[in-house]
Amino acid sequence: MTETLDTLIVGAGCVGAAVAYALRDRGDAVFVVDAEAGPGRGMTSRNSGVIHAGIYYPADSLKTRLCRRGNRMLYAFAERFEVPVARTGKYVVAQDEEGIACLETLKRENAEVPLAWAPRIPDGIRARRALFSPTTGIVDPHVFVERLLTISSAEVLYHQRVTSLRPEGDGVAVTIDGERYLARRVFNCAGLDAAGLTRDVRHHFARGAYFQIAIPADLQVPALVYPAVPKKSPSLGIHLTRNIHGEAYLGPDIEWIESPSFALDPGRGPAFFEAARQYLPWLEPDHLQPGYTGIRAKLSRERFSDFTFVREGRLGQLVHCLGIESPGLTSSLAIGEYLAERVDAGV
Template sequence: MAETLDCLVIGAGVIGLAVARELALRGREVVIVDAEDAIGTQTSSRNSEVIHAGIYYPVGSAKAQLCVRGRELLYDYCSERSVEHRRLGKLIVATDYGQVAELTAIKARAAANGVHDLRRVEAAELADLEPDLVALEALLSPSTGIVDSHGLMASLHRDAGDAGAATVLRTTVTSGRVVDGLPEIDLDGTPVRCGTVINCAGLGAWDVAQAITGYPVDRIPRRVLAKGNYYSLTHGRAPFSHLVYPVPAGGGLGVHLTLDLAGQARFGPDVEWIEAVDYTVDAGRADAFYAEIRKYWPGLPDEALSPAYSGIRPKLSGRGEPNADFMIQGSSDHGIVGLINLFGFESPGLTSCLAIAEVVGSLSADQAL
């Protein structure tokens, strides 16, 4: 006979940990499982560690709403739990006259998303803020910041454990089925009956859904993998105190400069469409970065960039397509009571993690054993 469990959270990335914490604080019996030998080893630890304000996402989208809500929850949480973070602010820079007009549209979209603190920065003030930055004009986003993603995940994990959640690593979902109306999941071949299953497996969320017999295959969205490569300076520090983003073009955010909590700069991510998970960073891809970076930082030295790391976005849209929204599937979407799938959680997933956890907690509120 299968073991019985109230709530199984699959995936110990930042979203899985936030969801587990939320459910445990609501009094649920929670077990977190992950196939790796440590928490947060994939998408959650391979990103820019930026706390996004919620500027670019389509108005009314889940990404916009969860980012704006999640940003404030995250800043409050990090302050309360002493998770290292910094509200550095971001400059969105226009380097030609055609881009200056785009700043108005960006500011209007941000306001429609509930981001009301963006302000225009003229060239003279910009020169005072960042003397090495060359731009005609910029938008300053004071709500954008950076966070220690590993410290955040450690804190969420600790909170979940303090509320009674257990974590089991090096454990894989091998198969599953629906028994008496509830999901039954095989963990390394051992069946576990669950009142609620939250599929937060990130890049592996599709594999988990496909492993469950009876799950309607037409409800599994297409998975598209987009690698983002990052490059760091080979020596010295970039002379900036803000994050620097160009005006978006061609469906992407451009080659931007982010800073870590030690003040070290990194550039990226770019977009490299791939067919299989591969974290190798090709040093040659940095060649395309120089011209783009020098549009706003002409002082970037030759041969200054070296491969740092890469991350892979679990996307629902591909090359040339509009960016797809987050997808949270409940029983009304696929017909299996107690199963919630999270697909396509790329940026701003880190920023939004606590807001996502609220939504999942509400969806699962009436599904306890």
């Protein structure tokens, strides 16, 4: 006999965990399954750990809306449930007229968020002009995901790989490690693998490398420094980011790959050095050590693509979360809220 489940969430990354958290008071029996041995082992633990302000995307996009709301929700959640965060703020720096024009556009298009011209350029970085975003910060993604899952009271099962999801009647037929189940509704939050569990969508994989850097002890360098990039740039440029443990990294760059592999080519180091040297004039090649890589799940190589939620089945009972690349960590609580509200309202 096929075992039946109430609500199943595929993936214990920040998005799956946030959906479980958003459903916590609805009386559903929620199961979260993940192919790995613990939570947050996918994109959630291989990123910059930045709480973004939502300034880079089209104004009417879900990325802008959910990032801005997610930013506020994440700080509030962290304060309430003791998740390590730091409101570091972030500098976006320009070295020439072209860069200054990018900053002017960024400022003009983000009138509703706090974003100001930096009155002075901090010691330790070089810039002709800089914008300062005071609501940008950093979070510990591991603690965040663990807290979400604990508070959600969902049943979380690891080493469980979902290989197929199909609407069947009013429910969803699910195959987990060769066993068949029927669920009332399913959220596919499988990150890099989410598109593989749909009928016809595919993700394009963009790997980004990080190099760890040593910052000389006598220098006061801000935690987050981003270069000014043109609006159509596929990434935010190689930036300086500090994680919650104080370690400094440069990254990520962008390299298209056919299938996910987290290998890091140390030969990419010189390009990182050249890019970061523009705004870190004290940087020396031997300050860089290979760090780690992350892979973005993108829906297009050429164009902006938004967070995309596809619902399948007569009642929309199968929900696929697709293209949840940056700023997905920041947006996760707002994504959970957004999906839970729509499911409740039957839209």
